[in-house]
Amino acid sequence: MPNTPEKEWNLRLYVAGMTPKCVEAFANLKKICEEHLKGCYSIEIVDLLENPKLAQGDQILAIPTLVRKLPEPIKKIIGDLSNTERVLVGLDLRERT
């Protein structure tokens, strides 16, 4: 398995209220992180309904969007994260097949 987590992972999940999609995304993310990044990750949830200003900074259009702030480079994964394979690819935890 490439890219074994050695450093700090800083993830940010953008949601817009507690919609089913957002709740689902958070649950999926939590699961993936526990499996692959145990102990070295942090998840920050940004609710754009409360902080609409923040959407501009990370160029958020789609909801939900997961942003990998660290490690660099920034990666964006959109959708409810139900496709685990693609989330892993998107986070660079797995090689693109």
Add this chain to the structure above:
Amino acid sequence: MAQRKRASYPKLTQLAKCPTGIKGLDEITNGGLPLGRPTLICGSAGCGKTLLAMEFIARGAMEYGEPGVFVSFEESTEELIKNVASLGFDLPALIEKKKLALDHVYIERSEIEETGEYDLEGLFIRLGYQIDAIGAKRVALDTIEALFAGLPNELILRSELRRLFRWLKDKGVTAVITGERGEGTLTRHGIEEYVSDAVIVLDHRIAGQMATRRIRFVKYRGSLHGTDEYPFLIDEKGISIMPITSLGLDYGVTSERVTTGIPRLDAMLGGQGYFRGSSVLVSGTAGTGKSSLAAFFADAACRRGERCLYLAFEESRDQIIRNMRSIGLDLEPWVKQGLLKFHAARSTLYGLEMHLAVIHKLANEFQPTTVIMDPITNLSIVADDSEVKAVMMRLVDFFKNRKITTLFTNLTHPGELETTASGVSSLMDTWLLLLSVESNGERNRVFHLLKSRGMAHSNQMREFLISDNGIDLADAYVGPGGVLTGSARVQQEGKEKAAAVEAQMELERRRRSLERKRQVMEAQVTALQAEIAGEEDELQMLQSREEEKAKVAARERADLAALRKADVLSPKKGA
């Protein structure tokens, strides 16, 4: 007709409009874009979509006090600010005053991984936040189709776009959305199906190496609008559209006349010259004096103290002044007094639309009462005839609306004398034709007045004479030998004069001969009378002699009787 139709529409159905502030656009749309609805602007690259959208937002903020949000999906905010600074839009100042919000929405596909269901709520929130933050009434999305490149799931994108446009309507903002022109469709990704209220197509065509930008309303639901293609241009003041046809034919007219500058021509035109505000076409072959006719008209306007704009497409100002001086016309004082303004530009200098705009602009700045375009023929170099005709129509309407008397010159070629280069003659109120007629080894200018609407005018052809002292129109000789001009006319006139002298002499001769006869007769009468008198004298003499004889005889008889001592008888005896 159109006017009456328009008036009969009840006011109730009028759609509320949002003025754009863009020169001409509000006129062709009767007031602006549909208020509170999205309008799609589509066109190929470089035809001015972004600028149109930006001008809509910026003018809204500056001139109508309506804050606006400009969302750019392509250019960064810095680029946008820089790009429109040259047009006099100070975006940072507007942002400062909370009249404008700029947002650059940027998606890099390589950075994005799609993992299941999502929506574009983020975009909605972002836009909604900016709209609410400044109380925006206008929104521009330039160009939202960039999302198709960034987001792989077209299905989601399409349904979200549909939702976006509905949401914009619900928000009550007047939105403009730009889209790249696609093959066979208005936009590359067919977003016109979501924006169904108004669609504007921008076009950038190249004909004869001249690029012409055009704008057209493909659709404007619920409103009357001009459906033509209008040329527009982008200059240092932004976009201006020439909607001159939209002015219609409802201009007021005057029966005031203005002199042509040539007394004899005034006489031909019912004695008073052209109508003020009419359009005059002078067509003719090369070197027939079209420009001279135009220059005299310009001079006449300046003499009245009115301003005249001379648009020269062939000669420079100084050249015209020099040439006119040679026929006794000095235009320079008028130029110095600011009454006469020359604008000399080669017609190939820029495209037709630019010419139109420049003329427009000059007329607005200079406020002339008379405009001369010399010649319009050259405009057909830069565009095809139908375009030139369209432009001429716009110009004629434009000038008539302002009661500007216009004189156009048009170069025609022998063989197609009465056809004008672009069929513009039907637009003209007065049409003068100058011909060069070749006969007896010389060329002479012949002048015809082909038409002059609304006035009695002469149908006679004239010989057009240009001398050191200006222009004169002479009666051409019309007789059994045909129409004669030039030296043939002079010759014919000489012949006639000789014939007249001859006849005069003949008459004189006859009179003299008669006189002589009378004298002879009188002499004879005198002779006869003398003869009669002579005979009478003779007769008298004879008679008196007889009487004398009788007397003598009587005396002798008396003497004899006395001698014979005869009785005295009565002496009374007739002789």
